[in-house]
Amino acid sequence: xxxxxxxxxxxxxxxxxxxxxxxxxxxxxxxxxxxxxxxxxxxxxxxxxxxxxxxxxxxxxxxxxxxxxxxxxxxxxxxxxxxxxxxxxxxxxxxxxxxxxxxxxxxxxxxxxxxxxxxxxxxxxxxxxxxxxxxxxxxxxxxxxxxxxxxxxxxxx
Amino acid sequence: xxxxxxxxxxxxxxxxxxxxxxxxxxxxxxxxxxxxxxxxxxxxxxxxxxxxxxxxxxxxxxxxxxxxxxxxxxxxxxxxxxxxxxxxxxxxxxxxxxxxxxxxxxxxxxxxxxxxxxxxxxxxxxxxxxxxxxxxxxxxxxxxxxxxxxxxxxxxx
DNA sequence: GTCTGCATACTCGGATAAGAGCTGTCCGAGTAGCTTAGG
DNA sequence: CCTAAGCTACTCGGACAGCTCTTATCCGAGTATGCAGAC
Numbered sequence: 001x002x003x004x005x006x007x008x009x010x011x012x013x014x015x016x017x018x019x020x021x022x023x024x025x026x027x028x029x030x031x032x033x034x035x036x037x038x039x040x041x042x043x044x045x046x047x048x049x050x051x052x053x054x055x056x057x058x059x060x061x062x063x064x065x066x067x068x069x070x071x072x073x074x075x076x077x078x079x080x081x082x083x084x085x086x087x088x089x090x091x092x093x094x095x096x097x098x099x100x101x102x103x104x105x106x107x108x109x110x111x112x113x114x115x116x117x118x119x120x121x122x123x124x125x126x127x128x129x130x131x132x133x134x135x136x137x138x139x140x141x142x143x144x145x146x147x148x149x150x151x152x153x154x155x156x157x
Numbered sequence: 158x159x160x161x162x163x164x165x166x167x168x169x170x171x172x173x174x175x176x177x178x179x180x181x182x183x184x185x186x187x188x189x190x191x192x193x194x195x196x197x198x199x200x201x202x203x204x205x206x207x208x209x210x211x212x213x214x215x216x217x218x219x220x221x222x223x224x225x226x227x228x229x230x231x232x233x234x235x236x237x238x239x240x241x242x243x244x245x246x247x248x249x250x251x252x253x254x255x256x257x258x259x260x261x262x263x264x265x266x267x268x269x270x271x272x273x274x275x276x277x278x279x280x281x282x283x284x285x286x287x288x289x290x291x292x293x294x295x296x297x298x299x300x301x302x303x304x305x306x307x308x309x310x311x312x313x314x
Numbered sequence: 315g316t317c318t319g320c321a322t323a324c325t326c327g328g329a330t331a332a333g334a335g336c337t338g339t340c341c342g343a344g345t346a347g348c349t350t351a352g353g
Numbered sequence: 354c355c356t357a358a359g360c361t362a363c364t365c366g367g368a369c370a371g372c373t374c375t376t377a378t379c380c381g382a383g384t385a386t387g388c389a390g391a392c
Contacts, residue, residue, distance in 0.1 A: 001244040002336070009249060009269050025364065034253035039338050045366065058345030061364045074272060084210060087158040087244070096191035099306040111295050112166050114233060115287045123280035130272045138268050149256040159375070182325065196377055204325065205353045215384035 002045035004081045007035060009135075011044065012052070012077060014154055016069035016136045017147045023055075023062030024154045032153045043081060052079030060156075069133035075124055088116040161200035161238045164192060166292075169209070169234060170202060171311055173226035173293040174304045180219030181311045189310045206259060207237030217313075227290035232281055245273040252270075 011029050018024060026041035033040075043065055047053040052072055053063045065072065090113035092106040100106075107113055139146050167170065168186050175181060183198035190197075201220055204210040209229055210220045247270035249263040257263075264270055296303050 001246070001287050003246070003248065004336090005245065006248060006250065006269065013269065023364095027353090027364085031261045032254055035250065036338060038340075042367090048365090055365060056345090057343085057364045057366085059347060059361095059363045062387070063343075063365090074276070088162065089160070091158070091160065091163060093163065093190045093192065097189055097306070098310050111292055111299070112163065112170070114295070115284075115292065119231070119283040119287075122283050125277050126276040126279050127272075130276075135268055135272065142268070146256075149254070153255050161375090180325095184325085191379060195379075198326070199328090199377090205326090212326060213384090214325045214327085214382085216324045216386055217324095218384075220326090 001082055002043075004040075004046075005078055007033070007040055008043050008077050008081055009074065009132075010048055011040075011063070012047070012065065012069075012072060012132045012140065013135050014150050015053070015063065015065050016132050017139075018154050019149045020064055022155050023060065023064050024127075025062035028062070028154055047077065050076065052076055052080055065132075069136055071096050072132040073128045074130045074132075075127035078127060086117065086120050088113070088120065089114070096097050158235075161197075161203070162235055164197055165204055165234050165238055166231065168197075168220070169204070169222065169229060169289045170292050170296065171307055172210070172220065172222045174183050174287050174296075174307045175311050177221055179312050180217065182219035185219070185311055188242050188290070191272075204234065204237050207233070209233055209237055222289075224288070226293055227276055227288050228284045229289040231287045231289075232284035235284060236290070243274065243277050245277065247273070250282075 007029075011024075011032065014029070014032075015024060026044055027037045029035070029044075030037035030040050044053060045055075047054045048066075051066055053067045055061070055063050071094070090107045090110060092110065094100055094106045094110055095102060095104075164186075167190065168181075171186070171189075172181060175246050183201055186192070186201075187194035201210060201212075205212050205220070205223075208223055211223045212220055214217070247267060249267065251257055251263045251267050252259060252261075283302045307311045
């Protein structure tokens, strides 16, 4: 899995904490986490294309959440970075076997593919149940002063 | 995910069907599925190293299951091909943030990492519950003549 | 007929290239805010 | 003092290389089989 997923999730949680008043630039995030700014910017662009963030150019520009944190799931972020394709790709190798029906869609018929998809389904269900709002709340509960530190390192005033 | 995973699972199911009397060579599997023989052989080697298959060189040689099909899970096969590492790799970027505790293990402390691991856990649990024996039984139940066709294309007599 | 030695063909196994995708970098288009000159 | 034009600096956004990993291929070591010859 891309390293960008980890970065993107952390940035989303941070944006949920800093709020909508100010935008946070990729450079500021990069400084906070010690990451390559241009590459991080590339990852955040993917989130903009996916409709998770909005971007503002120019001074005092940067990124904001495009919708409420409770409406952004971990799966949304992963799909935005990695694409919507399943990890397991059924190439329908059964089609080449003797006695196979060429007109059959083995992507849904093959029992191996079915088992793999079942596993990915529960995986995605778990990720879909976890939102940025949940993560933010869990952080606030466990480390009460973390939001203050986050705002201090990402916002200007 | 590697394409070899799909190949390997199918080969294991086939070996469960053909039984332990005969070994099946990589070339025979490759012919059955229309795959590059040498590369498929490489994947099956990984299964041998993982203790899932045993290999026999020479004429009438090939691969056999190293243990009963009910003792081989889908997760075993995937780990053998892809490695045991989790898909999501926590790089502990929180360690670079102001106010972080350098002595803390953020791989287990970070809530983002925790959520991702929780999702992978249910994924692996699902794959661990599915064995080669289950797949073989499901195939026999749904397509009763499939085992005969499989034996005909993989065994010599 | 039976046994033994040998040549043969077949198998896995590891070492060696080609390609794709992730990672990282650089520069241009556009905008907000500050500066400065004029009224 | 107030206004407005221009300039500067900062932002995203997309285009351009480097590198790792997957994919693919080739050749060598080793073994069971079948054959030929001797007993």
